[in-house]
Amino acid sequence: xxxxxxxxxxxxxxxxxxxxxxxxxxxxxxxxxxxxxxxxxxxxxxxxxxxxxxxxxxxxxxxxxxxxxxxxxxxxxxxxxxxxxxxxxxxxxxxxxxxxxxxxxxxxxxxxxxxxxxxxxxxxxxxxxxxxxxxxxxxxxxxxxxxxxxxxxxxxxxxxxxxxxxxxxxxxxxxxxxxxxxxxxxxxxxxxxxxxxxxxxxxxxx
Numbered sequence: 001x002x003x004x005x006x007x008x009x010x011x012x013x014x015x016x017x018x019x020x021x022x023x024x025x026x027x028x029x030x031x032x033x034x035x036x037x038x039x040x041x042x043x044x045x046x047x048x049x050x051x052x053x054x055x056x057x058x059x060x061x062x063x064x065x066x067x068x069x070x071x072x073x074x075x076x077x078x079x080x081x082x083x084x085x086x087x088x089x090x091x092x093x094x095x096x097x098x099x100x101x102x103x104x105x106x107x108x109x110x111x112x113x114x115x116x117x118x119x120x121x122x123x124x125x126x127x128x129x130x131x132x133x134x135x136x137x138x139x140x141x142x143x144x145x146x147x148x149x150x151x152x153x154x155x156x157x158x159x160x161x162x163x164x165x166x167x168x169x170x171x172x173x174x175x176x177x178x179x180x181x182x183x184x185x186x187x188x189x190x191x192x193x194x195x196x197x198x199x200x201x202x203x204x205x206x
Contacts, residue, residue: 016104017047021045024044026093029085030141035077041140045136048136049133053125053132091193101130102189109125110174127157127161130160131146150199151196155199156186164178
């Protein structure tokens with residue numbers, strides 16, 4: 001199965017890239033880092049998940065062949081560096097990350113399908129694309145990885161990617177399936193941020 005990609009989807013990708021880059025730059029901001037670190041965090045967070053996805057599905061690594069990707073990451077880092085800190089206080093990093101998570105889960109899944117990856121591995125590739133950049137960001141920033149916290153994060157990416165695959169298999173037009181799946185993933189992540197929703201943790205045998 002290899003659905004055609006509507007013209008708006010590459011812009012969907014760039015939007016996800018920008019907000020992920022913003023979350024990376026904001027992590028650097030919280031640690032009072034230099035502009036160079038801002039740029040590095042923005043780039044690594046923005047392209048990390050997509051790089052792993054492309055390597056796994058046998059696609060050319062996207063940002064190496066598209067100058068817009070690195071340019072967007074670096075521009076976002078410069079924007080956050082140059083703007084007042086009060087603009088980015090509070091949960092800004094979480095909300096930027098939520099938008100990027102949903103967009104990248106769907107785009108990663110769509111790209112995997114386009115390269116002939118079967119539905120279930122394609123959904124997994126969406127999760128990889130959505131989550132790996134944030135994991136790398138947290139490790140570099142010395143913060144607890146999102147994987148080690150019970151809050152709904154990977155689950156939201158899995159919802160978006162699996163819903164997208166399901167709708168495509170059901171014959172839903174691709175241009176409808178992508179935004180609906182992304183909105184669903186974002187809604188779950190937003191609810192987790194707002195109400196601190198989390199999965200039950202392992203308690204062992206009593």
